[in-house]
Amino acid sequence: MSDKSGGSTKQNMSKSAPVESKGPRKIKALPSRPVNNIRDNTFWYSDGNIVIQAGVKLFKLHASRLQRFCVYFKEMVDLDGGDAKRIEACPVHNVPQGATAEGFKAVLYVVEVPFETFTSKLTLPGIIAMLEAAHLLSCNSALHVAKRRLATVWDPHPVPARPDPENVIPYTSTIATIHRAGDYNLFSIEKRAFYELLSSENYWQAYFHTNRESIDLSAYDRERLLHARDVLGRWWREFVLTPPEATQRGNPATGRTKCKWCTYKVTTERERVWRLFIIGKGDLEHGALDPLRYNLVDLRRQDLLNEWWCMDCLRNKENAWKAKTVEWWGY
Numbered sequence: 001m002s003d004k005s006g007g008s009t010k011q012n013m014s015k016s017a018p019v020e021s022k023g024p025r026k027i028k029a030l031p032s033r034p035v036n037n038i039r040d041n042t043f044w045y046s047d048g049n050i051v052i053q054a055g056v057k058l059f060k061l062h063a064s065r066l067q068r069f070c071v072y073f074k075e076m077v078d079l080d081g082g083d084a085k086r087i088e089a090c091p092v093h094n095v096p097q098g099a100t101a102e103g104f105k106a107v108l109y110v111v112e113v114p115f116e117t118f119t120s121k122l123t124l125p126g127i128i129a130m131l132e133a134a135h136l137l138s139c140n141s142a143l144h145v146a147k148r149r150l151a152t153v154w155d156p157h158p159v160p161a162r163p164d165p166e167n168v169i170p171y172t173s174t175i176a177t178i179h180r181a182g183d184y185n186l187f188s189i190e191k192r193a194f195y196e197l198l199s200s201e202n203y204w205q206a207y208f209h210t211n212r213e214s215i216d217l218s219a220y221d222r223e224r225l226l227h228a229r230d231v232l233g234r235w236w237r238e239f240v241l242t243p244p245e246a247t248q249r250g251n252p253a254t255g256r257t258k259c260k261w262c263t264y265k266v267t268t269e270r271e272r273v274w275r276l277f278i279i280g281k282g283d284l285e286h287g288a289l290d291p292l293r294y295n296l297v298d299l300r301r302q303d304l305l306n307e308w309w310c311m312d313c314l315r316n317k318e319n320a321w322k323a324k325t326v327e328w329w330g331y
């Protein structure tokens, strides 16, 4: 999509002035050029014999290579063009409907050049565009790469890792992942993407406060997500309101723990002080929004030590949370 919005301007400007130049500068009037005729600057081979159009972009390529890697082109009856429009004497063909220029170009990288360096730079929407284009073109090698890249972004390991604050994925991209993962039976990725949505503030903002119908998820999936959020939230609240287990339990009859270090030794007192802290700090509700990643003890360690909870008890609570996350995630 970025190709459509800025492709021609960027390309033309790069010829008159370096794009990197800083500070105010005069932009000369650009020579007029049809906006629907943007030649890709990477894939425009002077000895190519076919032009492929994807959106507003044109790619001049080798037909034999395209046919070797993409079943779609292999099965095209009249690849030489016949009466087709021609550019530089090459017949012009379109990519299948639904494939974008960005996705097609990503597929070309796999087919035409060593791909690892390029695909590792793709953003999530880029990977999804590639997945779709590869699927529509029946290009197995690119499909394989796209799936592998998707699995890397959405780490399917037991418990989702803390999101990278530098690289926040918009919830709309997460929804696109859910759709594609469903299409290609990538169940672990779908599950992981569902959790990302479940813990996305922006998603719930849209769900509760703007037009719910505008969210590109089926009513069934939206309900499923709401239910999962309620259940996980309930589990979290139950867990987090329970005070840490003392390393040595002491005598249940007296209700006293044998924790050497904690100030709070009587069970009822431990419960009262702990709950006040959790509710007062807002962890009861904040944690419920992302219970698999909300490491309470790690976040509040110093405050809890200042409140005279001991290291051993805090370690017990943190370990209990780690065990719970595995149980809640369902592996």
Ligand SMILES: [Zn+2]
Binding pocket: 246, 247, 259, 260, 261, 262, 309, 310, 311, 312, 313, 314
């Ligand atoms: Zn203790």
